[in-house]
Amino acid sequence: MTRHYNFCAGPAALPTPVLERAREELLDYQGRGLSVMEMSHRSPEFVAIAEQAEADLRELLAVPENYKVLFLQGGASLQFSMVPMNLLGKGGTANFLYTGIWGKKAQTEAKQLGFGVHVAGSSEAGGHTEVPAQADLTLSEDAAYLHYTANETIGGLAFDYIPDVDVPLVCDYSSSLLAEPLDVSRFGVIYAGAQKNIGPAGLTLVLVRDDLLDRRCERIPGLFDYRAMAEAGSMVNTPPTYAWYLAGRVFQWLKHDIGGLEAMAAINARKAASLYAAIDASGLYSNPIAVRNRSRMNVPFVLADERLDKPFLAEAEEAGLLNLKGHRSVGGMRASLYNAVPEAAVEALIAFMADFEQRRG
Template identity: 65%
Template sequence: MRAYNFCAGPAALPTAVLEKAQQELLDWQGKGVSIMEMSHRSKDYVAVAEKAEADLRKLMNIPENYKVLFLQGGATLQFSAIPLNLLGKNSQADYIHTGIWSEKAIKEAQRYGQINIVEAGTKVEGKLAISDASTWQLSEQAAYVHYCENETIGGLQFNQIPETKAPLVADLSSSILSAPIDVSKFGLIYAGAQKNIGPAGLTLVIVRDDLLDQVKPEIPSLLKYSAQAKNDSMVNTPATYAWYLSGLVFEWLLEQGGVDAIHKINQQKAALLYGYIDASDFYNNPIAPANRSLMNVPFTLADSNLDKLFLEEAEKNHLLNLAGHRSVGGMRASIYNAVPLEAVQALVQFMDDFAKRNG
């Protein structure tokens, strides 16, 4: 029996995708070798890579004037790659600070340019929230505005795309493909794969063509978006197996009806879990309703001394990886696309039983 996996990343993958990968592991489509043993420059592998990009473009309705790059190094490497690629003509950028991941991006960007930090965290009725964009002090001359759309650790999410004069750069690592977005409103989107895309080891960058000539001269050649675009993300050997598996996830998403269809299921899952927490005196969510994450649901127990017992019993019930991030504690259920509604139903049932026995 497969357990229900609520890990924030590397996260759950669709069972159907894992089964297909298992079937093809030793002999990919009758070739007599595994796809992870194939040359990335072979005709067969290039076709796999091209189909993955085409399916992603379909899922996200990516305009033709955007390059899609399949890179390595995680979203964390993009904290450096973005300023190195975009601050060559103008060394100023705005960074919106809402939590731990935006803070990490800020610290790295400060090595490469003049960074204006916009503090957007606030509280509404005692709960964490994101301040109204009208209160932000954005720079007149910024090369771009960066934000983390969904703070995975804190469970804090923007409820709309910020309106900015400068190109908008978004870390969508934990929310990409979970809900429809208008790609044309962004200059650049990036996302680590290990949450909603595929296994760890791959990073997506979707960048508008007109931003490819903004590089700083000291940029390492491997990090240069224009070089990666020119070489189809194969300046060096890419993460071939992760790319292939991500392509299988894209196929699976299309079979489910695309992003619109999976978004409806995600809304059901979130409504069920938040609804139960809000109705309970035993559990609490620290985020204001308007900024609650669709994907990452943090919660605390009435008595933190029960945390260890909660996690032990949850694991015995095949509900895994519910501990909150070490920096904030408590609990966190990450309910990405591959986590089925049945998993959230089982979690709520367990939470209710645990509260009745320990409340």
């Protein structure tokens, strides 16, 4: 068995100890004679798994008691529909910060569903290289909430502050939740697709403050309803049980193998700092993002001569450095440094990049 270094933007690398544990109990979970995949979601065994996962997540993020934690399906993209349908039932406008492709998609979806939208801040003029400043945010008078994207996975642009506004803050935290400690109490809704730092694709985490559970639209699809999901422990229907179990294993790994989110943040800071330093010191590689808004999770970079892209990718793959190709919409390279990507992977990448530059740059 070989495990290469995987810089995929998502579905992304999972911690090897989590996968090893999953393999060990895949056919027989703790002597019960069946796989977690084969358990009723209402069985005592699975309910224990589900509750432990929620408790561990609450501990890791210090989630206040007045927040519900939901384990849903559909990815962050389904939240683009669910958030407005849950929060705009009593009127008002959805306000958005536009800092890249994902924030744009969220805005487009709210509009498509017939809701009023307002752009309260944008980084478009500067090519999404710097997030709008707090002082420049201009919410509409009837704002029901402000939505933003903490970390734009494709652009590699991250907020270095939490906006301070008078309306509930809704944040797409897909690519940076659990990468560092977070003050959950600043938010109305936080959501994240699992396939970056949480678990396999097919699971979405939603944290919602309980005073926001009664603003839903009348004709909301039953499975969209945060309140119904909260009351049913995310089991209005069968949840994605195996993904939930694996997320729980990731939470255990964060707690016990890593030592919590402070420790994880320190590791992530070192990984990102090394890679950006290598990029900035080189004559071949570059990254256009303002230093304070550089993502620690997704590091896009381009080569000075794009004819070198193909050989770079081919040689990287041969060296066991996988999935460095940038998103199809922007090209270039992208190294995603999620929690499960070890420091050794980043060191190997930096060494490869230096070697490639010396030979081909």
